[in-house]
Amino acid sequence: MVAKQPICPDRIRRTPKRFSWLDHRLVSDHYIDRCTHAAAALYLFLVTVADARGMSYYSARTLAQRLAMDEHTSVRTRDELVDIGLIAYRNPLYQVLAIDAEPIRQTGTLQSVEQIFKHLGEGRQ
Template identity: 55%
Template sequence: MPIKRVICAERVRTIPSQFSWVDHRLVRERYIERCDACAAALYLFLVTVADAQGLSYYADTSLARRLSMAPARLEMARSDLIRIGLIAWQRPLYQVLALDVPAPHSGPPTNVATQLERLHAALGKRHA
């Protein structure tokens, strides 16, 4: 195994004064493997801007612009994160969820709102 060494000593990370974190279980428990690049980008953005409870408010237009995503692609990314169990969403409120509960595996969404959101995103993607 290679020996770790700091490459750029003047830029070693420190804990910033604002609140933010990425839970290592995102990788260890393979959540990240169930995300495509757009869903991972949305998750990273939401983790970065969330408060201590995981909450943030961002409009679709703002998120799509900041992440360079078409609105339909943003909807698909959000649906994927909901399905994987990484976020909860009630327009306009996002909540980054704790990873303490095992993530649901791929399968049909269990509630009607999620099913409708995924269907809408899929239809929008075909026409985008």
């Protein structure tokens, strides 16, 4: 095992009063692998600004400005995160969702091709 020593010991992170966090399952369950760069940037922004329940509200225009993308791209990127199951959106609210082991269902549909094939396989048994 590699012994880890801080490279900059005077800059070790501490939990600030206003704290946001990222679930490690974002990486270990491969959610991040399904995100474009724009979606990863939007997700990071939403996690950072969300309240304790994961809620926030920003207009597509404001998000586009803050993330240096056009408004159409910010909407498309939001929809990508909804499809992956990382956020929910109902104008004007965003909710960063808990990462669950179960397939994310929204409006009665499965959210990824992998989940659809898994679901179809279960139906054959």
